[in-house]
Amino acid sequence: MTTTVQTLVNQPYKYGFVTEIETETIPRGLSEDVIRLISAKKNEPEFMLNFRLKAYRQWLKMTEPSWPHVHYPPIDYQDITYYSAPKEKDKKKSLDEVDPVLLETFEKLGIPLSEQKRLSNVAVDAVFDSVSVATTFREQLAEEGVIFCSISEALHDYSDLVERYLGSIVPINDNYFAALNSAVFSDGSFVFIPKGVRCPMELSTYFRINTEGSGQFERTLIIAEEDSYVSYLEGCTAPMFDTNQLHAAVVELVTLDNAEIKYSTVQNWYAGDENGKGGIYNFVTKRGLCAGKNSKISWTQVETGSAITWKYPSCVLVGDNSVGEFYSVALTNNKQQADTGTKMVHIGKNTRSTIISKGISAGRSQNSYRGLVKMGSKADGSRNYSQCDSMLIGSDAEANTFPYIQVQNNTTKVEHEASTSKIGEDQLFYFSQRGISVEDAVSMMISGFCKDVFNQLPMEFAVEADRLLSLKLEGSVG
């Protein structure tokens, strides 16, 4: 059985092409001058440059953390291109003016940006290397008062909002990679949902790294005012290069009273070849702040790509009765490494959190769940339920769990469960007995294993996630 499953899991990466496009790239390396240059290129307000420089100076003082259960050669931060953008002719007014090569690229990735072909009811912000190239459905959203644009545009048009919230959830000195991101981030999405608005469509950002040797440092900020709701999706791919590329993003979410943000990620960066050569280092800081009463933040992630994934989408539950959720499927194959999980920090009263994490490790990969559930001393009546299951495919795969549980309040209730198993010979035999091929059996078992998480994804993404997993694991079986 092992050989069959082995061949099933070794599927080629179909997004590995490079788009030939003229880019404007600054020389490799990082210094205050580079930061000033990035800031100047983006024509940013004064406060932003100060923010970046402060972060850079903090970053210089910090050391790269070594506690995660991942191994990689030291990163040379002077050998990364911190800004790379497709050459822009003029400021574009509509999608028709976007470089057709770019449109074609996104078309190829299954993200149609052109008006007639785009997905129904999903607004897309497409980010290519360091800049946002197009955002769809902006007018329709604006009618409702929803702001959805790239963060560079937001810095010009809504600088007061950005200034108020940027760095308030993930402070610039939060961790090494967050500090680096704060110093050099180039683009990302900005979403603002005003009071009482239920965002009429799914918002989505699609990230694409194209230039070899460049790092992508995007920054996403989502603000949901009182009684609002938004569902946000994020997808990512990159071409196949032999060298490793750094992707250090920061995502900040904030919900005020009764607001809800649903944040879904399907991460499919290039994972490197079967010997672990190349691939993206995905070192991401994602944090949501439930600032208001009865607010809710829900993270759903399907992590299939990246040579190394290292991220912990977190919820800080400050508002009373606020809810945090984390649903995750992390699939690692070949020599991929993933150290991912969540942090649920309960501060307000009667706050609740749920963690469902499914890890599948195949090949010679390492898959670790690392989570923190913290009940603060004032979090009376709070509740947490965590479940982490791991599935091992092949005898060289590794699955670890590191759940930290810290409780300082006796009226709270915390439950944690974890299990590890494999696709058993006997299970496969049972399927074969009933005339189901090994491929179908494996596919069904994995589907069943991940069902709890896929059910949380918005429709369009659930389909994509299922397909992605099929591609990654199940070969020609659909």
Next chain:
Amino acid sequence: MTLQISSPDTVDKPLRSGTPDRQAYLAALLQQRPLVEKVSPVGLEEVRDRALSLIQEQALPSNHDEDWRFTDLSALYQTAFQRASGSTTLPTPDLEALTWTEASVRLVFVNGVYAPTLSSISACPAGLKVSTLADADPGAIAQLGQQQGMTEVFTALNTVCFEDVAVVEVAQNQIIDTPIHLLFLTTAKDTPSVNYPRSLVIAHNNSSATLIEEYVALAESTYFTNAVTEVWLGQNAQLNHSRIQREAKQAIHIGKTAVSQDRDSRYTLTSLSLGGQMSRHNPVIVPTAEQTDTTLNGLTLAVDQQIADTHSELSFTGSHCTAQQLHKCIVDDRARAVFNGKIFVPKAAQQTNASQLSRNLLLSAKARVDTKPQLEIVADDVKCAHGATVSQLDDDEIFYLQSRGLDRKSAGDLLVEGFAAEIIDQIPMIELRQTLLNAVLSQIR
């Protein structure tokens, strides 16, 4: 650019500033080590030299070390502990309350030094040999300090500093019914004292024995116990080991239980941690071959401002092994309990079946628990599960008992008793079980 701070030195500063103090502290402790030729007739020089060089390579831990993140050692570093001088005068009534009729074989150590007048080794059954450093078998002594987990700085410190060793050796094919009692007493001292109890248990092939290891204070005082127990289980050997820590309220206790299990052996550890302002227990279990069975039961009771920490490690090496771990903490007042249970299943350990459960009961609003069950699995054909729960007494359960006529207080006590009894009941002596249960209940009432 006046703000420019680029050298990493500034980053390390807070860490480094604490280090010289801890190093000086360690040096002060090391200075008091016994002269080897004086206390050990057998060749301990080599193992002691090795431990000493290990210590010199390391620093005493602080909160910056992952293994000590939740346990503050500053109380230890703030006190200058002097080596305890052995005193063997002990009023007999005291002893009666501390010994158990069921355990007729008894070795008593006072402040780390063997007290022959208090011990009872005459009733030693055939096949069992209990001895101390002075009369131990050189073959047994040669096994001291050879296990995994001996590199940890406090353990190495014990290896360098211990004055005596309790040696228990069970011969091949022998079943010893009588429980063996190792009792480590600490007497009251005017100045803070430190002692280094050390035990060595060797159960040869196909043997079976029951061991009670107890740490008891005779009076309230401030002292530091750094205890190490090494257990060797031969093929198909069996040991039921109870470790009871009832140190004084002001004491600091750091203990290591290092166990090496050969093929088909069965090891049960029931560990109770009741005393000490700061206590830490590190069981390190290494099944070195296939088909072993390991059961770890733990109960921690922390009240007032106690910090009680358990860091267990179970590293499989062979296939077809089983393990069950249940660790319970009862935390009251402003106390804090820490649990970190690590199970490591390497690739060779196929068909491992391991489960781990950490259950925690918080009895007051200021009580605190930090728990981290941890699984590291490389083998694919295994069954491993862990779980953790933290909660207070269940209102429904209290209501159920109240509806049957118990008042709220007794209902709560009954539930706590039941919670604790699940572990205490694993101890193989009725007398001791009752004493411990009473001790637990009197602490939380």
